[in-house]
Amino acid sequence: MPSYTAPVNDIQFVLHALLKASAQDIPGYDELEADFTAAVLEEAGKIAGNVLAPLNAVGDAEGCVLENGVVRTPSGFKDAFEQMKQGGWTALDCDPEYGGQGMPVLLGTAVGELFSGANQAFTMYQGLTHGAYSAIHAHGSDAQKAKWLPKMVSCDWTGTMNLTEPHCGTDLGLMRTKAVLQEDGSYRISGQKIFISAGDHDMSENVVHLVLAKIPGGPDGIKGVSLFIVPKFLVDDEGNIGARNGVSVGKLEEKMGIHGNSTCVMNYDEAEGYLLGQEHKGMRAMFTMMNEARLGVAMQGMAQAEAAYQNAVIYAKDRLQGRAVTGAENPDGPADPLIVHPDIRRNLLDQKSFIEGARAFMLWGAYLLDKSHRSGDAEAEGLISLLTPVLKGFLTDKGLDMTVQAQQVYGGHGYIEEWGMSQFVRDARITQIYEGANGVQALDLVGRKLAADGGKHVMGFFELVKGFIKENEGDEALKKDFLEPLKSASKDLQAAGMFFMQNGMKNPNAALAGSYDFMHLFGHVCLGLMWAQMAKAATEALASGEGDASFYETKLATGRYYMARQLPATKMHLARIESGAAPVMDLAAEAF
Amino acid sequence: MPSYTAPVNDIQFVLHALLKASAQDIPGYDELEADFTAAVLEEAGKIAGNVLAPLNAVGDAEGCVLENGVVRTPSGFKDAFEQMKQGGWTALDCDPEYGGQGMPVLLGTAVGELFSGANQAFTMYQGLTHGAYSAIHAHGSDAQKAKWLPKMVSCDWTGTMNLTEPHCGTDLGLMRTKAVLQEDGSYRISGQKIFISAGDHDMSENVVHLVLAKIPGGPDGIKGVSLFIVPKFLVDDEGNIGARNGVSVGKLEEKMGIHGNSTCVMNYDEAEGYLLGQEHKGMRAMFTMMNEARLGVAMQGMAQAEAAYQNAVIYAKDRLQGRAVTGAENPDGPADPLIVHPDIRRNLLDQKSFIEGARAFMLWGAYLLDKSHRSGDAEAEGLISLLTPVLKGFLTDKGLDMTVQAQQVYGGHGYIEEWGMSQFVRDARITQIYEGANGVQALDLVGRKLAADGGKHVMGFFELVKGFIKENEGDEALKKDFLEPLKSASKDLQAAGMFFMQNGMKNPNAALAGSYDFMHLFGHVCLGLMWAQMAKAATEALASGEGDASFYETKLATGRYYMARQLPATKMHLARIESGAAPVMDLAAEAF
Known part of the structure; x- marks a missing residue:
């Protein structure tokens, strides 16, 4: 069974x-x-390693079960959830006014990586609750906040997000769920929602569903969508749980992974609901939390890669197979450990250099969110809005690739469920899909974010890269190994942006055909920037003579690997982008 | 549930x-x-589409069950297997002397794609039998061939290959299974083998295991390994089935995919076995079939991609979501089909252009095998030996990627098992691992095949590319869209080979660190060559005015996509290769 160790030093x-x-x-x-x-981090790491990780395989094997309309979570989940609550972990970055600990998103994200890496399916129950918490916190009336938030901060009540319907996911304007105003100001919600993560379960007293629905008579399409609070059990003004509401689980989905999380079809049958925020402004209400939610999914992608990598390293050091080409390194044993082989190292370093770069990118993103929310910094907000689709798309795509590579280190054993490597792949796979499929992230990036505010934020990003390079090019080692590759990659990104500008006006398909490659190109440049900055930090730490020199040397070597062996992907993405719309649009639909 | 249509025209x-x-x-x-x-192909396609494809999900959901030492295959498998036998499909490319139809590997591979694409787990029962058939055919005595082959050609008896043991897969020199000579010339085989595909099941009268084992007193390591025929039931000289042999199923493995195939732990307890070929030459006997077996796995990888692609196209045309950026294309409907969106097309064209190029590469490989075996052409044999690791590694790596992309088209539905897209991904995943993990393919390519016969075969490949380009550069359209990109990619491959020559002598790690990228670089050049050749063929067909012009136009457009948007990957692989050994070897094992 895989193990998990919190990467606290990193x-x-x-x-x-x-x-x-x-x-x-x-x-x-x-x-x-x-x-x-x-x-x-040490404390969270203990829970992650000792409580959540051992339940990861259990959750995968047992899954959730729907019995008599009630969802039963896998063995051990309930106790573990209780421990999370008791330890206050669910409240870490929530508002102290409602019982939270008031920590920044930065720390919440860092801790979240540990829980999610140890057990993604489990951690989603609390993650979804946090999302619903944020929506009510941002858009609820004082009375709503007072009524719902304290119990959600403690996770006595958990939350869900209800967007997708059978016939619409990305295109929510097609939504059919209806909300009819009642005399007392509440609404009656009717319709079916699918793919509702943590939709129902046995670990909390109540489930607070946030549901998108249309109020009859409102505008057509996406502009007529409103957001509602629809609890599983009604709650009176004193906060007591009352009658069961008209919401039920229609079905539990059988999924490729995250079996420990209950993915529900939710049926709303004249369920009582309360408008959250303004009528017809439901999408806007959802969007204000989207950057944070998408950062959370990016985190999941890199966290699964980290967990898989840790186990691949253990196996590569342990498994004896073949001899080093330059002479036996374990001459007393029957063979050398896998890790002597260059291609195994190539595989592991792809993982390691991605993961550490991705973690820096993700925590930088969390920092920008804090700067925007806590300091009201508009520049930070613009930048994180731009970077959010890159974080979500790039970190989850690469996250999956890296779990596949980790699984590959195990050879045939990687394919056997017992070893647990398959689960990392299957669980990571969802991160590319939910919270906006990665193709939609690419569309958001190129179709919306790039040109937002006159392109100000992408220009700001380039300035930031340029500034960093200029500031530091006096350091010869940094210049050669980090700044020059970064400069070259950044030029590729600028060239791609220029291509869009020159061609996208005449033909938007010329830009959209390259959107996915642009997202990856951008992701590489961001990781290149992170590595250049980390190399600088490691160089300074080494010069100071303080701390563990080998840690910093490893950081530099890992960074050099990324710059030399991953960053060259930017040229390929640029070439694809510059091939324009024709290769993508030429074929008639019938010719596929 | 996914459907499957034989791509007969392609x-x-x-x-x-x-x-x-x-x-x-x-x-x-x-x-x-x-x-x-x-x-x-039409007939095989009917069986694939109507009989095998409907059982694919059944096999995945039910899996195989071990009860009282007997393996039960999923519902419907037995009947379908009977139909395959009755139709003579198991005998297609077998020797007529033993009841086969004597067709070339080329046709066997073309038909194999259909069966494997429709149901990989099912088709493996016959595929493994074919592998064992080939080994006995190549290395058996006349008596052995007469005794075992006819029933294997008809699949009344199926076959298996027993190589891996719990502590060794790639490094078979560490093998512990023993074979002790008896007075009657037979051997007693004892030991445990794992990951034995089709190891036992209820669809045949007997299972003929080919088992690698060591004869005590023989040479150490890989040079002391011999190959044995070990039947589940003993067979007398008249071909009658007799007593149960000392071989049993220890366990069925729970795997990520191919659930319909029984992956067994096989326990040999003084089982009666018969030496196949010479003492201590077991590895050589295995290697003679390896090119064909690896081509078969390459085929599986591309076949899963084809099957997944077909369903992604159906969904992309059917699912209404959003509007084309250039104006509604389905104005009377609530939204446009997914296929109007550039990024969906990019996704589908990645798949389509890979699959069609991969099919050409695979069938060219089968042709080279036939040329080598049937015409004794040494050049063809050298070339296919060189290309085999490229076929196996590149087609299965990309095959997995393409199934992931096909699954992505479905959004959240792709993650739900009911839709069947997950199964394509999970089944395809094994192709990167078995029959030599892809890292081992890369090692074989760079460490052995590249320099074989003084580099003659790789030079021959370059000559072939150069010759084709020279011959055809009079055609301006071909030149610009196909020949120039091919020339550039081929130069990258040559530069990589040159780098290995210049650096690999001093430091073999400098070559091996780039082996995986070289395999992919080589794969792209091969697909580039295939597309250039197909473009020429399509151009000629169009000029002839015969046949379906739109088919050929589509072929050209798909090829242009590959050249413009996939082939640029060669530059990235070359850059990685040229970064040499240091980035990969610098870190101490402890630093991972």
Whole structure:
């Protein structure tokens, strides 16, 4: 069975050597001293490794079961959930006014990686609750907040997001679920929602569904969608749980992975619901949380890659097979460990260099979110809006690839469920799909974010890269191994943007045909930037003579690998983009 | 549930327009007239679509069950197997002397794609039998051939290959299974073998295991390995089935996919076995069939991609979501079909252009095998030996990627098992692992095949590419869209080979660190060559005015897509290769 060890040192490096968190002028960041975050991560790491990871395979094998309309979670989930609640982990980055601990998203994301890496299906129950919490926190009336949030912060009540219907996912304007206003100001919600993660289960007293629905008579399409709070059990004004509401589980889906999470078909049959935010402004309400939710999915993708990588390394050091081409390295044994073989190292370094770069990118994203929300920094908000589809699309696509590579290290054993490597692949796969399929992320990036505010934010990003390169090109080692490859990759990204500008006006397909490659090109440049910045931080740490020199040397070597062997992908993506619309649009639909 | 339609026209195009099969001077190829192969493919296609495809999901859901030492296959498998036997499909490319139909590997591979695409797990029972048949055919005594082959050709008895043991897969020199000579000339085999596909089941009267084992006192390591025939039931000289042999199923493995195939732990407890070929030459005996077996796995990878693609296209035309950016294309409907969106087309064209190129490459490989075996052409044998790891590694890696992309077209529905797209991914995944994990293919390519016979075969490949380009550069359209990209990609491949020559002598790690990228680079050049050749064939067909012009136009457009949007990957692989050994070898094992 796979194990999980919290990568505390790597996270600490990003929080403190890279982002210098506690020195940032953002409300709440002064609390993020290295000792404090280390203690939090160590504690969270214990739960992740000792409580959640052992339940990961259990959840996969048992799955959830629907019996007499009630969903039963896998053995051990309920106890583990209780431990999460008791430890206050569900409240970490929630508002203290409702019982939260008020920590920044940065720390919440860092801790979230540990829980999600150890057990994605389990951690989703709390993750969905946090999403619903954020929506009510942002758009609820004071009375709504007072009524729903405290129990959601504690996860006594969990939450869900209900968007998709059988005939529409991406295109929510086609939605059929109806909400009819009642005399008392509440609504009656009727319709069917599918793919509702954590839709029902046996770990909480109540489930608070956030449901998108149309109020009859409103505008057509997406502009007529409103958001409602629809609890499983009605709650009176004193907060007591009352009668069962008209919402039920129609079915549990059999999925490729995340079996431990209950993915429900939810049927609403004149269920009582309460408008959240304004009439017909449901999509806007959803969108305000989208950056955070998508960052969370990006985190899941990289977290599964990290978990899979850890186990691939253990196996590569343990399994004896063949001899090093340069002479036996384990001469007393029957063979050398796999890790002596160059191609196994290539495989592992693809993983390692991606994961550490992705973690830096993700935590930088969390920092930008905090800067935008806590300091009201419009530039940070613009930048994170631009980067969100890149984070979500690139980290989850590569996350899947890396779990596949980790599985490959095991040879045939990787294909056997007992070893657990298959689960990492199957669980990671969903991250490319939910919270906006990655093709939709690419469309959001190229069709919307790139040109937002006159292209200001992408220009800001290029300035940031250019500035960093200029500032540091005095360091010869940094220049050769990091800054020059970064400069070249960044030029590819600029050229791609230029191609879109020159061709996309005349023919939007010329830009959209390259959107997916642009998302990946952008992702590589971001990881290149992260690695260049981390290399600088590691170089400085080495020069200071403090800390563990071998840790920093490893960081530099891993970074050099990324720059030399991953970043060249930008040229390929640029070539694809520059081939334009014709190769993609030439064929008639019938010719496929 | 997914459907499957035999891509007869595409296969016919490769067999006749590209390979001009019936005009080739290879024994047996004169029978391969277009009408004949079309009739065979149509018939096979009916079985694939109507019999095997409907059982694919059944096999996945039910899996195999081990009860009282006996393996039960999924519902319907037994009847379907009977139909395959009755139709003579198991005998298609077997020796007529033993009841086969004597067809070339080329046609066997073309038909194999249909069966495997429709139901990989099912088709493996016959595929493994064919592998064991080939080994006995190549290395058995006349008596052995007479005794075992006829029943294996008819699949009344099926076969298996027993190589892997719990502690060794790639490194078979570590093998522990023993074979002790008896007075009657037979051996007693004892040991445990794992990952034995089709190891036991209820569809045949007998199972003929081919088992690698060591005869005590023989040479150490891989040079002391011999190959044995070990039947489940002993067979007397008249061919009657007798007593149960000392071989039993220890366990059925729970796998990520191919649930319909019984993957067994086989326990040999003084089982009676018969030496096949010479003592201690077991590996050589296995290797003679390896090119064909690996071509078969390459076929499985591309076949799963084809099956997944077909369903992705159906969904993309059917599912209404969003509007074309250039204006509604289905104005009377609530939304446009997915296929109007550039990124969906990009996704589908990645698949289509890979699959059709891969099919041509695979069938060219089968043609080279026939040329080598039937005409004794040493050049063809050298070339297919070189290309075999490329076929196996590249087609299965890309095959998996393409099933993932096909699944992505379905959005959330792709993740739900009911839709069947997950199964394509999970089944395809094994092809990267078995019959030599893809990292081992890359090692074989760079460590052995590249320099074989003084590099003669790789030089021959380059000459072939160069010759084709030179011959055809008078055609301006071909030159710009196909020959120039091919020339550039081929130069990248040559540069990579040169890098290995210049650096690999001093430091073999400099070559092996780039082996995986070289395999992919080589794969792209091969598909580039196939597309250039197919473009020429399509252009000629169009000029002739015969046949379906839109078919040929589509072929050209699909080829242009590959050249413009896939082939640029060669630059990235070359850059990775040229970064050499240091990035890969720098880190100490402890630093991972």
